[in-house]
Amino acid sequence: MSLGQRVSSDHQLTRLLQIGVVLEEVVESRAAHHLDSLPPAERTAIDEEIRELLTEAAEESADHRERLEALIEDLEAETVAYEEINALVDAQYGPPEDTDGVLYDQLANEETAYKFYDDLIDAVEASDAEFAIDRDRLLETLYEIREEEKEGVEEVAEIMEHRA
Amino acid sequence: MNTADQYLKAIYLAQRIEDGPASTGTLADMLEISPASVNEMIGKLEERGLVEHEKYKGASLTSEGIERAHDSLQTYCIIERFLANVLEVEEFRDEARALESVIDDTVAERLDTIIDRPSECPDCFDPERDFCEHLEVGPDGCAD
Numbered sequence: 280m281s282l283g284q285r286v287s288s289d290h291q292l293t294r295l296l297q298i299g300v301v302l303e304e305v306v307e308s309r310a311a312h313h314l315d316s317l318p319p320a321e322r323t324a325i326d327e328e329i330r331e332l333l334t335e336a337a338e339e340s341a342d343h344r345e346r347l348e349a350l351i352e353d354l355e356a357e358t359v360a361y362e363e364i365n366a367l368v369d370a371q372y373g374p375p376e377d378t379d380g381v382l383y384d385q386l387a388n389e390e391t392a393y394k395f396y397d398d399l400i401d402a403v404e405a406s407d408a409e410f411a412i413d414r415d416r417l418l419e420t421l422y423e424i425r426e427e428e429k430e431g432v433e434e435v436a437e438i439m440e441h442r443a
Numbered sequence: 444m445n446t447a448d449q450y451l452k453a454i455y456l457a458q459r460i461e462d463g464p465a466s467t468g469t470l471a472d473m474l475e476i477s478p479a480s481v482n483e484m485i486g487k488l489e490e491r492g493l494v495e496h497e498k499y500k501g502a503s504l505t506s507e508g509i510e511r512a513h514d515s516l517q518t519y520c521i522i523e524r525f526l527a528n529v530l531e532v533e534e535f536r537d538e539a540r541a542l543e544s545v546i547d548d549t550v551a552e553r554l555d556t557i558i559d560r561p562s563e564c565p566d567c568f569d570p571e572r573d574f575c576e577h578l579e580v581g582p583d584g585c586a587d
Contacts, residue, residue, distance in 0.1 A: 284544050291542070367557035368556065387549075391547075394549055394550060402545045
């Protein structure tokens with residue numbers, strides 16, 4: 280057991296970045312599943328705003344994934360392919376009951392991703408380990424992604440607020 | 444998972460192993476820290492009503508402490524199962540121990556949406572072997 284939040288090796292950093300990739304893949308896949316899962320009547324009635332939100336969320340996650348993959352590649356490791364995670368999401372997926380359920384899930388996605396990057400940044404900053412990749416580049420990438428997740432949380436919360 | 448939750452989980456598992464109160468020595472070994480640090484934290488958890496401590500016997504969780512320890516163990520099981528089955532990490536136990544302090548419960552909940560976890564989790568966690576008894580592993584205790 281390891282007490283205290285810090286990343287102490289390349290190996291541990293790689294593993295955490297790989298988890299980040301999977302989280303992004305889960306967001307991407309769930310957003311796609313949500314759109315497909317809505318009953319046809321609701322699918323046509325679904326606000327353009329929500330459709331756009333889910334499409335943008337999937338695109339943003341794909342972008343975050345690519346940025347994390349670039350770091351992982353420089354650490355000479357591999358990531359789990361999107362298709363594999365998509366299949367796992369598919370196997371366990373239970374569609375939300377309605378549009379509000381979709382929005383709640385999307386909010387949970389964005390909040391979780393924000394929390395993950397926030398904790399990871401703290402853990403990197405708390406460590407004096409020397410990584411095989413440039414620390415500034417690593418932190419810069421993580422700051423940018425965390426900021427985008429924060430904006431994502433605000434965007435979903437805003438939509439939820441004016442629908443209430 | 445924060446430090447307090449890691450302690451609660453360790454006490455819960457030590458109580459299962461020892462079939463009684465968790466001794467300071469066992470907790471110090473499990474958490475890889477000094478007995479003095481364990482005692483200090485036990486005192487804090489006792490003040491919060493999560494643990495009861497009896498001199499020369501050890502620490503026992505209160506019902507509130509058991510509930511929190513249960514949640515923490517479940518988070519830990521998710522991390523182990525995710526590492527073993529999704530990332531296919533052979534040394535998943537060592538890595539789960541190294542990562543649990545950095546993985547928040549909410550993150551584990553999301554990872555849980557893609558793993559197949561038994562409904563009785565975390566009761567099926569084997570404290571002696573340090574992983575779920577339903578997890579398929581090789582004879583060396585590593586993921587296949």
